[in-house]
Amino acid sequence: MTQGTERITWRTVVGLLVLAVLVAVVATLIAVWVDAASRPLVIRLAAALFCAMALFRLVVAVREEAGIEQISAAEMAKRPRQETAQVDPLLAGLAAELRRGIVPRPIGSAVHQRLQRLGDRRGIALPAELAGPGDVERAVSCLEDAQ
Numbered sequence: 001m002t003q004g005t006e007r008i009t010w011r012t013v014v015g016l017l018v019l020a021v022l023v024a025v026v027a028t029l030i031a032v033w034v035d036a037a038s039r040p041l042v043i044r045l046a047a048a049l050f051c052a053m054a055l056f057r058l059v060v061a062v063r064e065e066a067g068i069e070q071i072s073a074a075e076m077a078k079r080p081r082q083e084t085a086q087v088d089p090l091l092a093g094l095a096a097e098l099r100r101g102i103v104p105r106p107i108g109s110a111v112h113q114r115l116q117r118l119g120d121r122r123g124i125a126l127p128a129e130l131a132g133p134g135d136v137e138r139a140v141s142c143l144e145d146a147q
Contacts, residue, residue: 012061016054023050091118095140115139 027046031039063069094114115136119126126139 012057015057019053019057020050023053088118088121090114091140091143094118095144111136115143118143 023046027042030046031042034042094111115126118124119139122143124142126142127135
């Protein structure tokens with residue numbers, strides 16, 4: 001047994017003991033509350049609940065240790081690689097700045113200059129005047145689409 005396996009085993013045993021104590025406490029409280037004829041049913045239900053939860057935990061521990069449902073290195077190699085998108089940090093900062101807050105803010109000259117620089121970098125002609133937030137949103141979406 002490896003070190004990780006021993007740790008999993010002891011954690012599982014301790015967890016099952018804690019589960020048994022919790023189920024026993026709840027079953028005891030319910031058994032005291034119900035009449036004498038229903039107490040065996042409460043005890044059986046508590047035992048069934050504990051067994052079901054313990055079995056589930058043991059199955060999960062065995063699956064993790066055996067590596068079932070894990071992707072192998074060969075399967076990872078078969079998958080096509082996805083290229084990471086290169087985002088212009090100036091555009092990301094501008095979009096975050098514009099979309100922040102609920103109340104629309106007036107468009108300053110700094111925002112307009114940033115948009116113009118981004119448009120020049122990407123070869124997109126933006127309008128000389130940006131009247132409101134709607135115009136800025138359209139300009140940003142045009143810049144995002146041009147990537």
